[in-house]
Amino acid sequence: MDLNDRQRELLKLVEERGPITGEELAKLMNLSRNTLRPDLTVLTMLGFLGARPKVGYFYRGRPPREDVESFMRSIPVSSRMSLPVVIDENSSVYDAIVEIFTENVGTIFITQDGFLSGCVSRKDLLRTAIGKLDLTQTPVSMVMTRMPNIVGIHPGQSMLEAAKLIDGHRIDALPVWEGQEGKYRVVGRITKTNITRFVLELGGNDESYFE
Numbered sequence: 001m002d003l004n005d006r007q008r009e010l011l012k013l014v015e016e017r018g019p020i021t022g023e024e025l026a027k028l029m030n031l032s033r034n035t036l037r038p039d040l041t042v043l044t045m046l047g048f049l050g051a052r053p054k055v056g057y058f059y060r061g062r063p064p065r066e067d068v069e070s071f072m073r074s075i076p077v078s079s080r081m082s083l084p085v086v087i088d089e090n091s092s093v094y095d096a097i098v099e100i101f102t103e104n105v106g107t108i109f110i111t112q113d114g115f116l117s118g119c120v121s122r123k124d125l126l127r128t129a130i131g132k133l134d135l136t137q138t139p140v141s142m143v144m145t146r147m148p149n150i151v152g153i154h155p156g157q158s159m160l161e162a163a164k165l166i167d168g169h170r171i172d173a174l175p176v177w178e179g180q181e182g183k184y185r186v187v188g189r190i191t192k193t194n195i196t197r198f199v200l201e202l203g204g205n206d207e208s209y210f211e
């Protein structure tokens with residue numbers, strides 16, 4: 001698996017000087033502790049590095065490939081989600097189309113009194129746009145997919161679960177929601193793009209890891 005330059009440098013330093021603290025690594029690399037944190041997390045989660053409180057990081061060697069799945073299972077959706085784009089049920093289809101373009105997203109979540117009531121995708125809107133309806137007068141609630149048919153995920157669930165839901169339901173995006181029994185507030189969104197970025201980050205952009 002190909003790591004990025006900084007991750008490779010970190011590995012080398014820890015191999016040579018470990019156990020070593022994040023603070024010491026940051027000083028050696030002339031970077032802030034915050035800048036290094038994501039790379040150290042990736043290396044630790046992937047099993048290249050071990051970490052002991054008060055001792056620091058130590059080298060563990062190359063991890064087996066099946067660790068990709070356990071890594072995906074260990075990362076919560078809340079750490080990789082994007083901001084949701086949400087409009088009220090009473091907004092028009094026209095407003096939803098404008099929102100899709102201005103926010104540059106593929107799926108919009110719809111709420112009633114602040115709670116998730118549905119969602120519309122690009123194709124939902126296209127389908128409506130080629131019909132005979134007056135888009136400025138048609139409420140988006142008329143064309144959306146409704147609760148309880150919306151598939152969503154809680155912030156603490158894993159990226160592996162998100163990927164499985166998106167793939168299994170053949171959809172592009174999931175609302176990340178808080179609440180229960182059909183009363184959900186949307187706090188984020190996870191899309192195919194988030195999953196793709198996550199996989200690239202995992203593999204250091206190296207496909208061979210997945211062979």
Ligand code: ADP
Nearest residue numbers: 119120121122123145149150151171172173174
């Ligand atoms: P598109 O239709 O633009 O290709 P999707 O594949 O995401 O985008 O949507 C397919 C259908 O599934 C649409 O009718 C959409 O309303 C619905 N949909 C999208 N996201 C969800 C979701 N999270 N839960 C349930 N239905 C969804």
